[in-house]
Amino acid sequence: MQKVKLLISYDGTDYEGWQRQADGKVTVQETLEVALSRIFNTRMTVTASGRTDGGVHAEAQVVHFKAPKDPTKMKLVRALNSVLPDSVSVKKAWLAPEDFHAQKSAVQKTYRYLIHNSPIPDPLRRRYTAWIKKPLNIDKLNEITEPLLGEHDFKSFQTSGTVLKTTVRTIKAAKWAVAGENLVEFRITGTGFLKQMVRNIVGTAIYLYQNDLDALEMTRILAAKDRQIAKNTARPEGLRLESVEYPADLDNKCSEI
Amino acid sequence: MQKVKLLISYDGTDYEGWQRQADGKVTVQETLEVALSRIFNTRMTVTASGRTDGGVHAEAQVVHFKAPKDPTKMKLVRALNSVLPDSVSVKKAWLAPEDFHAQKSAVQKTYRYLIHNSPIPDPLRRRYTAWIKKPLNIDKLNEITEPLLGEHDFKSFQTSGTVLKTTVRTIKAAKWAVAGENLVEFRITGTGFLKQMVRNIVGTAIYLYQNDLDALEMTRILAAKDRQIAKNTARPEGLRLESVEYPADLDNKCSEI
Numbered sequence: 001m002q003k004v005k006l007l008i009s010y011d012g013t014d015y016e017g018w019q020r021q022a023d024g025k026v027t028v029q030e031t032l033e034v035a036l037s038r039i040f041n042t043r044m045t046v047t048a049s050g051r052t053d054g055g056v057h058a059e060a061q062v063v064h065f066k067a068p069k070d071p072t073k074m075k076l077v078r079a080l081n082s083v084l085p086d087s088v089s090v091k092k093a094w095l096a097p098e099d100f101h102a103q104k105s106a107v108q109k110t111y112r113y114l115i116h117n118s119p120i121p122d123p124l125r126r127r128y129t130a131w132i133k134k135p136l137n138i139d140k141l142n143e144i145t146e147p148l149l150g151e152h153d154f155k156s157f158q159t160s161g162t163v164l165k166t167t168v169r170t171i172k173a174a175k176w177a178v179a180g181e182n183l184v185e186f187r188i189t190g191t192g193f194l195k196q197m198v199r200n201i202v203g204t205a206i207y208l209y210q211n212d213l214d215a216l217e218m219t220r221i222l223a224a225k226d227r228q229i230a231k232n233t234a235r236p237e238g239l240r241l242e243s244v245e246y247p248a249d250l251d252n253k254c255s256e257i
Numbered sequence: 258m259q260k261v262k263l264l265i266s267y268d269g270t271d272y273e274g275w276q277r278q279a280d281g282k283v284t285v286q287e288t289l290e291v292a293l294s295r296i297f298n299t300r301m302t303v304t305a306s307g308r309t310d311g312g313v314h315a316e317a318q319v320v321h322f323k324a325p326k327d328p329t330k331m332k333l334v335r336a337l338n339s340v341l342p343d344s345v346s347v348k349k350a351w352l353a354p355e356d357f358h359a360q361k362s363a364v365q366k367t368y369r370y371l372i373h374n375s376p377i378p379d380p381l382r383r384r385y386t387a388w389i390k391k392p393l394n395i396d397k398l399n400e401i402t403e404p405l406l407g408e409h410d411f412k413s414f415q416t417s418g419t420v421l422k423t424t425v426r427t428i429k430a431a432k433w434a435v436a437g438e439n440l441v442e443f444r445i446t447g448t449g450f451l452k453q454m455v456r457n458i459v460g461t462a463i464y465l466y467q468n469d470l471d472a473l474e475m476t477r478i479l480a481a482k483d484r485q486i487a488k489n490t491a492r493p494e495g496l497r498l499e500s501v502e503y504p505a506d507l508d509n510k511c512s513e514i
Contacts, residue, residue, distance in 0.1 A: 077377070120347075122266060122346065124316060240381070
């Protein structure tokens with residue numbers, strides 16, 4: 001059966017995260033599987049690059065599935081978007097090689113966390129940003145998160161869940177910046193992320209900043225390898241999965257349909 | 258009693274527009290009045306610069322009310338935001354002179370209409386933009402709406418409703434522009450707007466553009482003074498009230514609290 005790679009986007013507001021759940025909660029995975037099942041007239045399952053938590057958005061999540069019928073014989077992107085709710089959309093589709101795996105082949109991911117930083121809440125931003133009243137200082141936040149760069153054991157920033165072989169990950173970039181009027185962003189790129197790792201990093205960084213603590217404290221928290229030592233988990237609505245990268249040779253073997 | 262002027266913002270998605278309705282539908286006016294009534298411990302009413310339709314947003318709507326207690330003795334903005342749902346927020350409050358009237362004193366308003374212009378729908382923009390698949394041409398749209406500038410009878414662009422003394426209004430600026438990646442905006446400033454006038458103008462302009470019609474047709478529609486001649490009404494979620502202006506002498510008599 002032909003493997004297909006999809007680039008999808010979703011508004012996580014009304015979903016209990018990516019992963020299909022047994023108790024009937026509405027998830028993005030289930031929503032996409034229902035749409036694919038309608039199109040292919042058979043029970044379909046999909047695999048994503050990774051899970052996202054309830055309320056977390058995706059500008060660009062990658063999934064794969066096996067097509068029981070030739071997917072080039074239909075306008076797949078258009079067909080999917082016509083049956084998906086408007087909270088999920090398919091941006092692109094490719095024929096993928098047999099060895100492509102949305103999760104296992106991924107070499108790098110980027111997340112973006114958006115903060116509305118103003119004394120006054122903004123109704124028009126509340127669904128896609130977290131609100132922080134007191135002014136943030138970009139330079140100080142960058143100093144605070146600097147120790148996270150490189151290869152480390154990020155156990156302190158992992159919310160307990162699945163037992164993993166290793167909690168070592170490599171962070172290639174982590175940068176705070178002004179993203180607009182009263183808008184602050186934190187963009188982080190890494191080889192992989194543990195459960196709620198980005199939200200735990202953001203929540204901890206802001207806690208340290210607001211309590212006049214600095215990069216030394218972040219280094220201490222990282223070294224402790226203990227979730228109890230790290231601080232708050234930032235709210236989900238500020239977070240979005242921005243991109244998932246694959247090796248160039250796999251990208252080259254994908255052909256857009 | 259002291260008059261108070263408020264600058265408020267709201268996400269219109271879940272509201273049946275601004276104006277309080279008899280049938281119990283949830284409106285922004287009622288929501289704000291309930292919050293004020295809680296704070297002042299008595300039944301409060303507010304007057305806005307104008308109504309907005311169901312689903313239409315406001316970055317900056319202006320309202321006034323009469324305060325039964327000295328509003329300087331409380332942190333009014335903070336108090337209101339603490340009881341309002343997060344879909345409505347108060348950005349500023351002023352003591353206003355007796356002759357200030359949110360609607361009657363207004364001399365100019367600006368609306369902004371946002372369009373996500375891309376073959377693929379965007380779940381993260383769908384609540385605050387209208388989606389148009391086929392590429393729009395900014396220059397052509399600007400040509401099409403050029404005849405609207407100046408003083409005209411805009412009866413062709415008024416959805417029937419309240420009977421008005423006059424349907425003559427003055428448009429001071431009307432401009433289409435690129436507002437971001439795959440994002441097109443139409444910003445219009447005028448002395449006042451008829452019911453659904455901006456949405457009728459946007460819907461008509463896009464219809465004319467998509468049907469290879471031009472400014473001559475817009476001139477003809479304007480001259481007809483007949484709503485049946487004009488075209489579509491653009492969807493509400495793309496529209497937001499961006500600002501309301503008052504005479505400088507009235508602004509000068511307002512003091513922020």
